[in-house]
Amino acid sequence: IRFQHHMSVVPESTWLWDTLFFDQIELTTLDHPVVASERFADLQLGPEWVTYISDPDQAQIWLDDKGMVDGSSALKMGGRFAEPLTQAEAIWSVNLSGVPTAMLNFELGSSGRGTAFDGDFVGHFDGDGIAISTDGEHWRPVFNTPKHGQQLSPYSVSLDDLPHGSEFYVKFQRCGTSYTAQTLTWDDLSITRPSEDWYAFSADAGTWVSILLAADQVASLDLRLYDDANGLLAKTTLDSDGSAAIDQVFLPTEGTYYIRVASHDSGDYALSVATGAAFEPHAGGAPRELAVVDDALGHADAEPDDYRVDVITGDDLIATATMPFAGGYTQGGLQLEIIDPDGIQV
Numbered sequence: 001i002r003f004q005h006h007m008s009v010v011p012e013s014t015w016l017w018d019t020l021f022f023d024q025i026e027l028t029t030l031d032h033p034v035v036a037s038e039r040f041a042d043l044q045l046g047p048e049w050v051t052y053i054s055d056p057d058q059a060q061i062w063l064d065d066k067g068m069v070d071g072s073s074a075l076k077m078g079g080r081f082a083e084p085l086t087q088a089e090a091i092w093s094v095n096l097s098g099v100p101t102a103m104l105n106f107e108l109g110s111s112g113r114g115t116a117f118d119g120d121f122v123g124h125f126d127g128d129g130i131a132i133s134t135d136g137e138h139w140r141p142v143f144n145t146p147k148h149g150q151q152l153s154p155y156s157v158s159l160d161d162l163p164h165g166s167e168f169y170v171k172f173q174r175c176g177t178s179y180t181a182q183t184l185t186w187d188d189l190s191i192t193r194p195s196e197d198w199y200a201f202s203a204d205a206g207t208w209v210s211i212l213l214a215a216d217q218v219a220s221l222d223l224r225l226y227d228d229a230n231g232l233l234a235k236t237t238l239d240s241d242g243s244a245a246i247d248q249v250f251l252p253t254e255g256t257y258y259i260r261v262a263s264h265d266s267g268d269y270a271l272s273v274a275t276g277a278a279f280e281p282h283a284g285g286a287p288r289e290l291a292v293v294d295d296a297l298g299h300a301d302a303e304p305d306d307y308r309v310d311v312i313t314g315d316d317l318i319a320t321a322t323m324p325f326a327g328g329y330t331q332g333g334l335q336l337e338i339i340d341p342d343g344i345q346v
Contacts, residue, residue: 033193035190036189040073054086058080058086076183087174088175092169096159103264104189108152114146127175128175129143130173132171134165142162145184196262197261200257205251213244213269213270221244222237233249233257320336
């Protein structure tokens with residue numbers, strides 16, 4: 001993890017900073033902890049499982065270790081092809097309290113063609129794949145089984161921003177089609193939470209805070225701001241190389257606030273925090289006013305960016321500008337000028 005005052009060339013944007021700070025930094029790293037898992041080792045389903053078959057004469061659910069490379073057992077669903085379609089369901093109940101983001105991981109092998117889900121449903125639906133629920137009655141599909149692929153293959157499904165709680169249900173189901181039989185094999189189930197870093201800072205009542213997150217070679221980063229009562233104040237997601245910002249959040253009370261950076265992937269990122277700042281493209285025109293000691297993060301686009309600083313006669317004024325590598329290269333250079341109130345370059 002890099003923690004730094006991050007300066008980068010961001011297309012079409014100029015980032016202006018007032019007071020850059022980080023007080024009482026607290027860092028906690030979690031290495032994809034497992035919230036729940038199931039490998040069907042005992043060749044029987046535990047009390048957290050419930051099964052349903054619409055017609056036991058046409059479909060079945062069973063556990064066995066036949067064809068498993070590592071000798072473990074797996075959950076299997078199979079049946080005849082018939083009209084109407086026969087539903088076979090295995091519902092897994094897990095506790096996701098205090099888990100705002102999670103990933104469902106599993107291995108799946110399928111034979112034959114399946115039927116895709118068609119939106120949210122209540123109760124039962126003719127579909128092959130996975131649906132999730134918080135009450136065991138209203139379901140949201142999150143995965144359709146592939147058409148072919150009899151060998152077990154690993155899959156992961158994001159459960160981010162889906163409702164979580166002490167009652168969370170994952171339904172694995174099979175119905176096949178009216179013209180082909182299908183067998184589904186499920187194994188090595190787990191729900192993991194992402195690696196996450198926590199930062200804490202103190203703020204006075206009435207403070208405005210803005211947060212910039214920048215990264216490269218990271219598939220996805222989740223950035224969230226919380227108050228001291230674990231209330232979510234703002235969030236954003238960085239889905240590719242570049243940057244994402246939580247802009248201008250008002251902090252009404254004095255206290256400690258928390259920033260959470262989480263990812264299911266691995267990589268470096270830079271986190272910057274500012275008070276009294278807004279992330280806005282530089283519109284040109286009148287110079288932006290800076291404090292005597294300040295930083296500005298800008299975009300070089302062949303047009304000048306003007307800044308004004310008020311100083312006292314006899315003061316030493318030092319100004320620096322740097323253009324770091326962005327995307328592996330930079331083009332051209334930077335020209336830095338100091339101009340007096342009469343418009344004369346000094």
